[in-house]
Amino acid sequence: MRNMNDIWTGNLKVSGCLVAAIAAALAAAVVAGGLPPSTIARGALSEVEGQATGQAPAPPPASQAPQQPPEVSLVISGDPGTPPRYAVPDFVALSPDAAEMARTIAQVLWDDLAFERDFYMIPRDTYATVPAAQSAAQIPFDRWRELGADAVVFGTVRRTGDEVRVEVRLFAVRTRQQVFGKEYTGTAANPRLYAHTASDEIHLQQRNLRGVARTKLTFSSDRNRERVAGPIDNREVKEIYISDYDGANQRRITTSRQLNINPSWSPDARALAYTTFGPIPDIFISYLYRGVRENPTRGRGTNYLPVFSPDGTRIAFMSGRDGNPEIYVVNVDGSNLRRITNHPAGDTTPTWSPTGTQIAFVSDRAGAPQIYIVGADGLNLRRLTSESHADRPTWSPAPFNEIAFTARTGPGYDIKVYDLATGMTRRITFGEGSNESPAYAPNGKHLAFMSTRAGRYQVFTIGRDGRGVRQVTREGGNFTPAWSN
Amino acid sequence: MKAAAVVLLMVSSVAGAACGRRQAPPVTVPTPPPTAGPPAVTAAPPPPPQRVEEALPVPPEPLAEDGLASRSLDELNRDSPFTPAFFALDSADRDEAARAVVVANAELLRRYPTWVVTIEGHCDERGTAEYNLALGERRAVAVKTYLVSLGIAPDRLRTISYGQEFPFDPGHDEAAWAKNRRAHFVITAK
Structure with a gap:
């Protein structure tokens, strides 16, 4: 069984070394082992906001301890007896060539979070009435609340050549608190993998469930x-x-x-x-x-x-x-x-x-x-x-x-x-x-x-x-x- | 009625000879000599009629103009001289028709003693994919076992199972299924 530590010990360079066709077929999986994530701690929120609005992008910490086990207070619940209702709007493209990737990652993350049926996923075609936030500070929590959302994901994608940096944050709509934040880097070869990784981590943190999005x-x-x-x-x-x-x-x-x-x-x-x-x-x-x-x-x-x-x-x-x-x-x-x-x-x-x-x-x-x-x-x-x-x-x-x-x-x-x-x-x-x-x-x-x-x-x-x-x-x-x- | 009487007479006459009772043919019934050949003529207690047969014919070497011998493996298998043996639903038992087919195929294997064949077990699509691999295996082995009992060397016979992978008739009715439940002979060396 693959454990979380294994996932973080890979090296992205590995994918560049693989030349055989069979290796190409599995490059996606190798990338999965090579995403060095960095945790966006709640205390680093303002720093990340600066990046989200395009000012003075601060280099994220290269490596930090893996996400700690979830605290009870960070778990988003729905109305009594119902699963929490999640919304995943399009991610914000922080560079012009990341627009398609931003849509793809959001759609795949929605699909991944829907798969386990531990969340009620609010259909993405109902988000048109909610103004798109360009930064976490702009998230219109009131409008998400009107749509019935208990949780909303905010994400950004920045692409530099073949290098991609993806930020995924999960907010509790009622408290407007961030309960999950991760930043991922890797290649542009398979944007779906960022969504799969985030989905598995959100399932683990929010539901203590081993997701299967990367299987x-x-x-x-x-x-x-x-x-x-x-x-x-x-x-x-x-x-x-x-x-x-x-x-x-x-x-x-x-x-x-x-x-x-x-x-x-x-x-x-x-x-x-x-x-x-x-x-x-x-x-x-x-x-x-x-x-x-x-x-x-x-x-x-x-x-x-x-x-x-x-x-x-x-x-x-x-x-x-x-x-x-x-x-x-x-x-x-x-x-x-x-x-x-x-x-x-x-x-x-x-x-x-x-x-x-x-x-x-x-x-x-x-x-x-x-x-x-x-x-x-x-x-x-x-x-x-x-x-x-x-x-x-x-x-x-x-x-x-x-x-x-x-x-x-x-x-x-x-x-x-x-x-x-x-x-x-x-x-x-x-x-x-x-x-x-x-x-x-x-x-x-x-x-x-x-x-x-x-x-x-x-x-x-x-x-x-x-x-x-x-x-x-x-x-x-x-x-x-x-x-x- | 009359014919039956004559046959009875013939049978009793032959039986009499066989039993060594005294031959006193006051009335010589011209019995057509049975395949047993000339009757014994010695006066002493006559031995039982000796069965005389032609010496076994030398197995004919396939002649140069033998259509089968001159054909390539691909040609042979495309229009196979072997007849497939068919099976009942979910069964690897050889019924009478299947045994007759295997006997005929054994004859062909004797006639072409260098041929090596693979017996493929096949199933219809109504079973499950995995179980059919085992069922096809048993069908192929059942045919091989019978061929070996008929004197064919086991090292000329390989068995494999394709399960339901390669139906001969892609249809989805009993007629198609009956064609697909079979042991199929493929010549792999000659």
């Missing part, structure tokens, strides 16, 4: 419409892609022109494991930042559906190497291969428990495929589901203790969730298209899945309560998503 998705896609080299017609390749959690910055990772499917993230979000049909299906790990591809299963038998253990040291997968689909575990370096299941029926689609001590998988040993749990040592087998067809278990992160899976609910499938504490199953989707292959967000509050509700299979995200569906992909067909930490 990424991976999925396989046939959008290139290339054909597998070979004699058989109509075999389209699938390549592995990654994107931001909201579908922006979609990048192709594999370029093998083969069938590449079922990607999964390493826990540090720096590697992907997936199945490549070359044409014998085998498991590969692409270390994105090193530009290295490894093959822990070493071409033995047929190998499918890899998933990293939570500590990143092992891969669980399905293999037909012993003549029947069974679950195996191998170290990422290819050592210490162990067989977990042993049954003449088919065992497939493994997933790890958050502690790495158990594996959930699918077996048709009782007839229809159902979800089972077994210890990572192969002991203590337990059946969970009684569906007409169940597949793709995915174990939630703590504090939730549940397994989402695909269940047949008619001609098609829906996403269901099995609560391990109560043994109860609830439904997340309700027959809008066929819905398969759920994957939890790292905070457990969301799931990515694939659905035919918009035509061909596309990747969507949805809240664990079944609300807040968002379409992530639109180009070609997109399949079997996984969500990074």
Whole structure:
């Protein structure tokens, strides 16, 4: 798991050193690790105001201690029983070439803050009646109050060549107090990243919630419409892609022109494991930042559906190497291969428990495929589901203790969730298209899945309560998503 | 009726010979010699009729003008001499039709002993993407196991599963699904 300290230890220069295409694909993520923020303390308010109005821009402190844990008094609350109502007007462009960026950052920040549904986000097209503030001192709190806002964001963007400086401040409308203030610098390559960073920090400070705005998705896609080299017609390749959690910055990772499917993230979000049909299906790990591809299963038998253990040291997968689909575990370096299941029926689609001590998988040993749990040592087998067809278990992160899976609910499938504490199953989707292959967000509050509700299979995200569906992909067909930490 | 009587007579005559009962043919029924060939003529207890067969033909080397032998791998697979074996819904069991297909394919593999094939397991789209990888794997293995039992060397047979990834018929009805639940033979070396 990425922690806050890691994020601040990166160096922006790193992005300039990356030359390979794969590195370019991940430059955004590297920038994420290279934003040296400086805290705008409340005491420095007047100094920052001077900068906001364009007078004597004071150099911000290069480095300060990370934001302290939120004080109770700094948390903005809404009316009793309702989430606080937030407004995010366009940021102020402090240089002429920053205007577009100022709009983008505000819109993305609004979307990010809306995603967790911990805030009520006042629609941006209703702000026209509120005069735009050019400095924090000009914020028309009365007008925001009329619009029902409990909190308003004020931000500025200054661009100097490729260097960008972004200031984000959050004010309580009632008290007119600043409760959050950060300044970020970095390149102009991906303005959305400033919004994502601010959103995650606001969620942490205001709601003590780990936001997911800087996380990424991976999925396989046939959008290139290339054909597998070979004699058989109509075999389209699938390549592995990654994107931001909201579908922006979609990048192709594999370029093998083969069938590449079922990607999964390493826990540090720096590697992907997936199945490549070359044409014998085998498991590969692409270390994105090193530009290295490894093959822990070493071409033995047929190998499918890899998933990293939570500590990143092992891969669980399905293999037909012993003549029947069974679950195996191998170290990422290819050592210490162990067989977990042993049954003449088919065992497939493994997933790890958050502690790495158990594996959930699918077996048709009782007839229809159902979800089972077994210890990572192969002991203590337990059946969970009684569906007409169940597949793709995915174990939630703590504090939730549940397994989402695909269940047949008619001609098609829906996403269901099995609560391990109560043994109860609830439904997340309700027959809008066929819905398969759920994957939890790292905070457990969301799931990515694939659905035919918009035509061909596309990747969507949805809240664990079944609300807040968002379409992530639109180009070609997109399949079997996984969500990074 | 009459034909049945004659057959009965023939059968009893043959059975009589086989049982070594005394041959006393006062009425020689001109039985067409069964494939067993000439009857034993020794007076001593006649041995059972000896089955005479032609020596096994030498497996014919594919001739130069053999259409299949001269074709490239790509050409062979584009218009494959192998017939796919089809499966029932959510099943890797070989039904009678599938077994007949595999027997015919085994014959072809015997005729072209250098050919190496990959048996691809395929599924229709009604299962789930992940489970279908396991189901296709079992379909391919089921066909391989049967081929090996028919005497084909296992090292000439690779198995893989494409799950539901590459349907042969892109349709969404039973006719299409039936075509897509199959073990497909691809020649990978010759």
